[in-house]
Amino acid sequence: MARKFELKKLTDFYEVRVETCPIDLNQLKLPEFALRCPRCKCTNIIFRGWRRNKRKGDVRRYSCKDCLYRFSDAYESHFPLQVVEYILGLTVKGLRPSDIADLLMKSPYSIKISRQTIMNIIKRFVEKFLEFEVKLRHKLESIEWQIDDTPEIFPRSEKGDSNTEGKKSGFVWITNVLAVDSRYWLSANVSRDRSAESSYKAITMAGKRAKYGPVKFRCDGYEGHVKGIRKAYPFIYIDSKSKKEDFGHINFIESLHSFIRRKG
Structure with a gap:
């Protein structure tokens, strides 16, 4: 019998980590991000044309002028980048690997991949995201954080299990925390229900990643957010208003949710 993959196990190692603020080129050390030779690590690289890969398509080829080593810029996967993006997108929505495998067979890609x-x-790729985040992490601290959640609908596999049998779709709640001044997406917690505990997990995750705490928290009128904030930061100032009181009260994180829905 196939082992059931729980959402909790998935979110233990998968956290959405996206840099949403504009990159200041003056603050970046460009040689650190430039293409380097895998052998001698130098940046004295020249373009050597293309080669055809059966799964990845056209791949750039390069040559190092110092050690004459030839290499390509292919990423670490045997599957096209569109397929990898499709897998990661379904993972964020809470699907199990078995469901993703079934949907890949029915998708336009028609690729059979094991769980x-x-x-x-x-x-x-999560490890790669974490390495890239460390290099691009914005150093500006933000005195104000915003928290909000949004439901995300996803399709289910027709096979399903005893809990999902007969259901064609479901949804999860994604609770996000955003630093206002730096526009940095600090954390995202995926849960099956909307609760104060999910808000608390998102806030504690944001505090661990930011390495500092905010002075002010802003949220909508949902009581679960207020309880989660009070549990994590008992003495912080909370500015809580419903959309009826002030529609643009949490406009920054609402813009983030609009971006997620467009990409979903």
């Missing part, structure tokens, strides 16, 4: 391979892809 273990999907797990390996997720873990590999």
